Amino acid sequence: MNPAPNLILVGPTGAGKTSIGRRVAERFGLAFVDADQAIVERTGASIATLFEHVGEAGFREREKAVLRELVAGCGQLISTGGGAVLDADNRLLMKQRGYVVYLQVGVEAQLKRLGRCSNRPLLQRADREQVLHDMALTREPLYREIADLTLDTDGLTPPEATARLTQLLAHRWQPIEENA
Numbered sequence: 286m287n288p289a290p291n292l293i294l295v296g297p298t299g300a301g302k303t304s305i306g307r308r309v310a311e312r313f314g315l316a317f318v319d320a321d322q323a324i325v326e327r328t329g330a331s332i333a334t335l336f337e338h339v340g341e342a343g344f345r346e347r348e349k350a351v352l353r354e355l356v357a358g359c360g361q362l363i364s365t366g367g368g369a370v371l372d373a374d375n376r377l378l379m380k381q382r383g384y385v386v387y388l389q390v391g392v393e394a395q396l397k398r399l400g401r402c403s404n405r406p407l408l409q410r411a412d413r414e415q416v417l418h419d420m421a422l423t424r425e426p427l428y429r430e431i432a433d434l435t436l437d438t439d440g441l442t443p444p445e446a447t448a449r450l451t452q453l454l455a456h457r458w459q460p461i462e463e464n465a
Contacts, residue, residue, distance in 0.1 A: 287384055287433055287457055287458055287459065288384075288458075288459040288460070288461040289382070289383050289384035289433075289458065289459075289460070289461065290358075290359040290360070290382060290383070290460070290461050290462070290463055291315075291356060291358065291359065291360070291361045291362070291363055291382055291383040291384070292309070292310075292313070292315060292361070292362045292363070292383060292384050292386065292454070292458065292460075293356070293362075293363045293365060293379050293382075293383035293384065293385045293386070294306050294362065294363070294364045294365065294385075294386050294388055295365050295369065295370055295379070295385060295386070295387050295388070295428050295431065295432070296367065296387055296388035296389060296390065296428060296438075297367045297390060297395060297417070297420060297421060297424065297428075298367045298395065298417075299390055299394065299395035299396075300367075300388035300389065300390040300395075300438055301388055301390070301438045301441075301443055301446055302364040302365065302388055303319055303364050304443040305388065305438070305443050305446045305447050305450060306319070306362050306364040308443065308444070308447040309362055309447055309450055309451060309454070310361075310362035312447070312451050313362070313451075313454070313460065314360075315360055315361055315362040315460070316358075316360060316361045316362070317361070317362050317364070318355055318358075318361050318362070318363045318364070319364045320348065320351060320352055320355060320363060320364060320365045320366055320369065321364075321366045323351050323354075323355060324344075324347050324348055324351050324366075327347070327351060328347060332344065332366075335347065345368070345371070345372060348366060348368075348369055348372075348375075349372055349374065349375055352365065352369060352375050352378060352379075353378060356378050356379065356381075356382035356383060357382070359461075359462060359463045360460065360462065363383065365379070367420070367424065368420075368424070370424055370427040370428055370430075370431065371423075371424070371427065376427065376430065376431045379431055380431050384433050384434070384454075384457075384458040385431045385432050385433050385434075386432065386433065386434045386435075386436060386450065386454075387428040387429065387431075387432035387434070387435040387436070388436055388438050388446075389428075389435055389436065389437045389438065389439070390437070390438050390439055391439050392414060392417045392418055392421060394438070394439045394440070395417050396414060396417070433457070433458070434453060434454070434457060434458075436449060436450050436453065
Protein backbone atom coordinates (compact mmCIF):
# COMPACT_ATOMS: atom_id res chain seq x y z
CA MET A 286 0.00 0.00 0.00
CA ASN A 287 1.11 3.48 -0.83
CA PRO A 288 -0.47 5.97 1.60
CA ALA A 289 -1.11 9.58 0.58
CA PRO A 290 -3.52 12.31 1.74
CA ASN A 291 -4.95 12.94 -1.75
CA LEU A 292 -5.57 11.12 -4.99
CA ILE A 293 -4.37 13.17 -7.97
CA LEU A 294 -5.24 12.53 -11.61
CA VAL A 295 -2.88 13.71 -14.34
CA GLY A 296 -2.97 13.17 -18.08
CA PRO A 297 -3.76 14.85 -21.35
CA THR A 298 -6.97 16.57 -22.24
CA GLY A 299 -9.65 14.04 -23.09
CA ALA A 300 -8.17 11.27 -20.92
CA GLY A 301 -11.20 11.33 -18.60
CA LYS A 302 -9.74 13.06 -15.56
CA THR A 303 -13.03 14.79 -14.76
CA SER A 304 -15.56 12.13 -15.75
CA ILE A 305 -13.62 9.25 -14.22
CA GLY A 306 -12.45 11.40 -11.32
CA ARG A 307 -15.97 12.25 -10.16
CA ARG A 308 -16.94 8.57 -10.12
CA VAL A 309 -13.77 7.41 -8.33
CA ALA A 310 -14.10 10.19 -5.74
CA GLU A 311 -17.63 9.03 -4.98
CA ARG A 312 -16.53 5.41 -4.62
CA PHE A 313 -13.79 6.33 -2.14
CA GLY A 314 -15.75 9.02 -0.29
CA LEU A 315 -13.37 11.78 -1.40
CA ALA A 316 -14.18 15.39 -2.22
CA PHE A 317 -13.83 15.87 -5.99
CA VAL A 318 -11.89 18.99 -7.02
CA ASP A 319 -11.32 20.01 -10.63
CA ALA A 320 -8.22 22.25 -10.58
CA ASP A 321 -9.25 24.11 -13.74
CA GLN A 322 -12.68 24.81 -12.25
CA ALA A 323 -11.00 26.04 -9.06
CA ILE A 324 -8.94 28.47 -11.15
CA VAL A 325 -12.11 29.76 -12.81
CA GLU A 326 -13.83 30.20 -9.44
CA ARG A 327 -10.88 32.03 -7.87
CA THR A 328 -10.20 34.34 -10.80
CA GLY A 329 -13.76 34.87 -11.97
CA ALA A 330 -12.64 34.27 -15.56
CA SER A 331 -12.87 31.29 -17.89
CA ILE A 332 -9.70 29.46 -18.89
CA ALA A 333 -10.10 30.82 -22.43
CA THR A 334 -10.41 34.38 -21.09
CA LEU A 335 -7.32 33.93 -18.91
CA PHE A 336 -5.31 32.69 -21.90
CA GLU A 337 -6.55 35.63 -23.94
CA HIS A 338 -5.70 38.28 -21.34
CA VAL A 339 -2.65 36.94 -19.49
CA GLY A 340 -1.35 34.34 -21.94
CA GLU A 341 -0.31 30.81 -21.14
CA ALA A 342 2.41 32.01 -18.75
CA GLY A 343 -0.11 34.01 -16.71
CA PHE A 344 -2.49 31.08 -16.65
CA ARG A 345 0.28 28.74 -15.47
CA GLU A 346 1.09 31.12 -12.58
CA ARG A 347 -2.53 30.99 -11.44
CA GLU A 348 -2.62 27.22 -11.92
CA LYS A 349 0.49 26.81 -9.74
CA ALA A 350 -0.99 28.93 -6.93
CA VAL A 351 -4.30 27.04 -6.99
CA LEU A 352 -2.59 23.65 -7.11
CA ARG A 353 -0.41 24.58 -4.12
CA GLU A 354 -3.56 25.48 -2.19
CA LEU A 355 -5.45 22.35 -3.25
CA VAL A 356 -2.77 19.77 -2.45
CA ALA A 357 -2.39 21.22 1.05
CA GLY A 358 -5.78 19.67 1.78
CA CYS A 359 -6.59 16.06 2.56
CA GLY A 360 -9.20 13.52 1.48
CA GLN A 361 -9.62 14.85 -2.03
CA LEU A 362 -9.45 13.58 -5.57
CA ILE A 363 -7.84 16.39 -7.54
CA SER A 364 -8.26 16.42 -11.31
CA THR A 365 -5.44 18.53 -12.74
CA GLY A 366 -5.22 20.37 -16.02
CA GLY A 367 -3.23 18.59 -18.72
CA GLY A 368 -0.36 21.08 -18.52
CA ALA A 369 0.01 21.18 -14.73
CA VAL A 370 2.97 18.78 -15.01
CA LEU A 371 4.99 21.28 -17.04
CA ASP A 372 6.12 23.04 -13.85
CA ALA A 373 8.74 21.17 -11.79
CA ASP A 374 7.37 22.61 -8.53
CA ASN A 375 3.90 21.32 -9.39
CA ARG A 376 5.30 17.85 -10.07
CA LEU A 377 7.10 17.85 -6.72
CA LEU A 378 3.98 19.02 -4.86
CA MET A 379 1.82 16.35 -6.48
CA LYS A 380 4.31 13.61 -5.59
CA GLN A 381 4.62 14.84 -2.00
CA ARG A 382 0.92 15.34 -1.34
CA GLY A 383 -0.80 12.68 -3.41
CA TYR A 384 -0.99 9.28 -4.95
CA VAL A 385 -0.69 10.22 -8.62
CA VAL A 386 -2.63 8.38 -11.31
CA TYR A 387 -1.73 8.99 -14.93
CA LEU A 388 -4.75 8.51 -17.18
CA GLN A 389 -3.22 7.73 -20.53
CA VAL A 390 -5.01 8.22 -23.86
CA GLY A 391 -3.89 8.21 -27.48
CA VAL A 392 -4.28 11.14 -29.84
CA GLU A 393 -6.89 9.34 -31.97
CA ALA A 394 -9.09 8.77 -28.92
CA GLN A 395 -8.53 12.37 -27.78
CA LEU A 396 -9.76 13.68 -31.13
CA LYS A 397 -12.90 11.54 -30.90
CA ARG A 398 -13.61 12.49 -27.30
CA LEU A 399 -13.00 16.19 -27.76
CA GLY A 400 -15.00 16.49 -30.97
CA ARG A 401 -15.43 20.15 -31.76
CA CYS A 402 -14.76 21.19 -28.17
CA SER A 403 -14.21 24.94 -28.01
CA ASN A 404 -13.24 25.48 -24.36
CA ARG A 405 -9.60 24.34 -24.63
CA PRO A 406 -7.52 27.34 -25.75
CA LEU A 407 -4.47 25.39 -26.87
CA LEU A 408 -6.62 23.38 -29.30
CA GLN A 409 -8.29 26.28 -31.05
CA ARG A 410 -6.22 25.74 -34.19
CA ALA A 411 -6.73 23.99 -37.49
CA ASP A 412 -3.90 21.54 -36.77
CA ARG A 413 -5.42 20.04 -33.58
CA GLU A 414 -4.01 16.60 -34.22
CA GLN A 415 -0.46 17.94 -34.56
CA VAL A 416 -0.92 20.06 -31.42
CA LEU A 417 -1.99 16.95 -29.49
CA HIS A 418 1.01 14.98 -30.79
CA ASP A 419 3.36 17.81 -29.81
CA MET A 420 1.81 18.06 -26.33
CA ALA A 421 2.14 14.30 -25.86
CA LEU A 422 5.81 14.41 -26.84
CA THR A 423 6.52 17.05 -24.20
CA ARG A 424 4.16 15.95 -21.43
CA GLU A 425 4.12 12.14 -21.54
CA PRO A 426 7.56 11.75 -19.89
CA LEU A 427 6.47 14.19 -17.16
CA TYR A 428 3.24 12.26 -16.48
CA ARG A 429 5.25 9.04 -16.25
CA GLU A 430 7.85 10.68 -13.98
CA ILE A 431 5.35 11.37 -11.23
CA ALA A 432 2.83 8.55 -11.72
CA ASP A 433 2.35 5.98 -8.99
CA LEU A 434 -0.09 4.20 -11.30
CA THR A 435 -0.91 4.42 -15.03
CA LEU A 436 -4.24 3.47 -16.59
CA ASP A 437 -4.76 3.45 -20.35
CA THR A 438 -8.29 4.78 -20.97
CA ASP A 439 -8.27 4.16 -24.74
CA GLY A 440 -11.31 2.10 -25.65
CA LEU A 441 -12.83 2.33 -22.16
CA THR A 442 -16.06 4.10 -21.28
CA PRO A 443 -15.94 6.23 -18.13
CA PRO A 444 -17.79 3.52 -16.11
CA GLU A 445 -15.37 0.83 -17.36
CA ALA A 446 -12.31 2.96 -16.60
CA THR A 447 -13.77 3.80 -13.17
CA ALA A 448 -14.29 0.13 -12.34
CA ARG A 449 -10.77 -0.77 -13.41
CA LEU A 450 -9.16 2.16 -11.58
CA THR A 451 -11.19 1.57 -8.41
CA GLN A 452 -10.05 -2.05 -8.34
CA LEU A 453 -6.39 -1.10 -8.86
CA LEU A 454 -6.50 1.64 -6.23
CA ALA A 455 -8.09 -0.65 -3.64
CA HIS A 456 -4.88 -2.69 -3.65
CA ARG A 457 -2.31 0.08 -4.12
CA TRP A 458 -3.41 3.28 -2.39
CA GLN A 459 -4.38 3.99 1.16
CA PRO A 460 -5.89 7.36 2.08
CA ILE A 461 -4.26 8.88 5.12
CA GLU A 462 -5.79 11.48 7.37
CA GLU A 463 -3.72 14.28 8.74
CA ASN A 464 -4.24 16.25 11.90
CA ALA A 465 -5.01 19.85 11.11
